[in-house]
Amino acid sequence: xxxxxxxxxxxxxxxxxxxxxxxxxxxxxxxxxxxxxxxxxxxxxxxxxxxxxxxxxxxx
Amino acid sequence: xxxxxxxxxxxxxxxxxxxxxxxxxxxxxxxxxxxxxxxxxxxxxxxxxxxxxxxxxxxxxxxxxxxxxxxxxxxxxxxxxxxxxxxxxxxxxxxxxxxxxxxxxxxxxxxxxxxxxxxxxxxxxxxxxxxxxxxxxx
Numbered sequence: 001x002x003x004x005x006x007x008x009x010x011x012x013x014x015x016x017x018x019x020x021x022x023x024x025x026x027x028x029x030x031x032x033x034x035x036x037x038x039x040x041x042x043x044x045x046x047x048x049x050x051x052x053x054x055x056x057x058x059x060x
Numbered sequence: 061x062x063x064x065x066x067x068x069x070x071x072x073x074x075x076x077x078x079x080x081x082x083x084x085x086x087x088x089x090x091x092x093x094x095x096x097x098x099x100x101x102x103x104x105x106x107x108x109x110x111x112x113x114x115x116x117x118x119x120x121x122x123x124x125x126x127x128x129x130x131x132x133x134x135x136x137x138x139x140x141x142x143x144x145x146x147x148x149x150x151x152x153x154x155x156x157x158x159x160x161x162x163x164x165x166x167x168x169x170x171x172x173x174x175x176x177x178x179x180x181x182x183x184x185x186x187x188x189x190x191x192x193x194x195x196x197x198x
Contacts, residue, residue: 002122007166020111
């Protein structure tokens with residue numbers, strides 16, 4: 001079986017998995033885990049989007 | 061102030077080496093999240109299992125490359141260390157001779173990175189299971 005993800009899907013899957021692990025392992029309480037996980041997810045995806053737009057601007 | 065810091069450091073150094081402090085990381089390495097589950101952190105363990113296994117299997121399905129033990133290029137060695145963190149998943153993958161395809165397109169390279177990151181995330185998960193076992197974390 002072969003799966004082909006586009007760049008954004010791959011970045012989203014990566015961000016989701018890494019954020020869950022970071023949230024659980026880096027914080028003490030459940031509330032803090034959820035907050036930190038969401039923060040990491042936003043940073044991962046936001047960073048990818050910003051980097052994408054920067055590369056688009058540099059290419060023009 | 062200095063005394064309390066010294067006492068805390070001594071307390072950290074004197075963390076009791078219980079059976080759980082050895083078993084939880086070992087089980088957690090073999091099966092991602094199992095180190096938490098064995099300590100009755102079912103939800104955390106389940107989430108870690110799903111996250112790490114999904115990332116690894118997706119990497120495999122994307123025709124990612126798996127690294128074997130090698131003494132060559134430094135990036136190959138680091139790739140092997142990353143893959144090794146996935147524990148049981150890595151062993152099964154090697155045993156079945158999966159992940160040996162040539163990287164012919166961009167998403168296959170993503171797959172390779174997915175599997176390395178899955179292993180690295182499992183290392184973090186193992187450390188967390190150990191901290192729970194020695195009572196440093198709830």
